[in-house]
Amino acid sequence: MNKILLLFCMIGYFQSCISGEMKAKSSSDSLITQPLEYMERIPKGAQILMDVYPDQIKGYSNGMLLIINGDKIQYDDKKEKGIIEMLDNSDIEDMFCMQYNMNGTPEYLSDAGRSRCEQLFKAMYGRCESEARKRLVQVEWFGKSIPFTSVNGAADSLRIVAHRLKQMPQYSKYLTNASTFYWRKVRGANRQSAHSYGIAIDVNTQYSNYWLWEYKGAKETDRIGYTNRIPEEIVRVFEEHGFIWGGRWYHFDTMHFEFRPELLR
Numbered sequence: 327m328n329k330i331l332l333l334f335c336m337i338g339y340f341q342s343c344i345s346g347e348m349k350a351k352s353s354s355d356s357l358i359t360q361p362l363e364y365m366e367r368i369p370k371g372a373q374i375l376m377d378v379y380p381d382q383i384k385g386y387s388n389g390m391l392l393i394i395n396g397d398k399i400q401y402d403d404k405k406e407k408g409i410i411e412m413l414d415n416s417d418i419e420d421m422f423c424m425q426y427n428m429n430g431t432p433e434y435l436s437d438a439g440r441s442r443c444e445q446l447f448k449a450m451y452g453r454c455e456s457e458a459r460k461r462l463v464q465v466e467w468f469g470k471s472i473p474f475t476s477v478n479g480a481a482d483s484l485r486i487v488a489h490r491l492k493q494m495p496q497y498s499k500y501l502t503n504a505s506t507f508y509w510r511k512v513r514g515a516n517r518q519s520a521h522s523y524g525i526a527i528d529v530n531t532q533y534s535n536y537w538l539w540e541y542k543g544a545k546e547t548d549r550i551g552y553t554n555r556i557p558e559e560i561v562r563v564f565e566e567h568g569f570i571w572g573g574r575w576y577h578f579d580t581m582h583f584e585f586r587p588e589l590l591r
């Protein structure tokens with residue numbers, strides 16, 4: 327082989343290497359775009375749940391949320407619902423239909439967080455009282471030890487809230503005598519209370535207001551006023567650590583804080 331022929335062979339070799347690299351790059355590009363296209367089909371609410379509860383929710387496929395325990399939960403039942411049915415028979419999509427609003431007095435029927443897909447909450451926190459109890463740990467709370475679920479880092483978040491609120495001793499009176507876990511239905515309704523899952527804390531009832539205490543016998547769709555005595559600073563601390571506040575609901579429950587990071591995104 328003469329030198330010129332050798333040079334052509336070498337140029338050809340390098341060109342094939344470069345084009346091979348480009349081919350590899352373009353095939354990996356198409357590999358990257360495929361999952362992105364797939365992710366775009368995941369409803370925003372499902373994606374948020376996967377992000378905030380990564381230990382419990384492992385994916386989404388064909389309209390179903392996939393839970394680590396093997397449960398598959400329908401995201402959207404495609405039913406048109408009034409407020410009562412949305413509370414009594416919430417699918418996952420319904421949980422996101424109201425915006426959790428941190429400013430001003432709650433608007434008529436604005437209750438972000440009162441809709442809970444029971445199938446999802448039971449899959450994560452326990453299907454019955456004994457299952458939920460097994461997941462509880464104790465949290466030190468203003469001179470008392472209270473049970474809270476260890477699932478999804480809820481108890482750890484409550485410990486941080488306690489630590490921060492202790493730096494504000496002027497508010498202690500609002501926070502003592504708290505109650506948390508109680509496997510029960512919501513007062514006057516046939517749906518499971520958030521207290522059943524160990525994700526909710528009621529602070530001192532002495533300084534709290536609850537819509538059904540103020541308006542005895544009122545129905546969900548009645549026009550009611552708003553009352554609250556819980557300082558905003560307390561609420562902000564809870565919200566910064568994944569808890570929503572019942573005082574942001576039209577059906578106000580100002581003692582009630584609930585671990586629902588999906589609504590604070």
Ligand SMILES: [Zn+2]
Pocket residue numbers: 521526527528579581582583
């Ligand atoms: Zn409560």
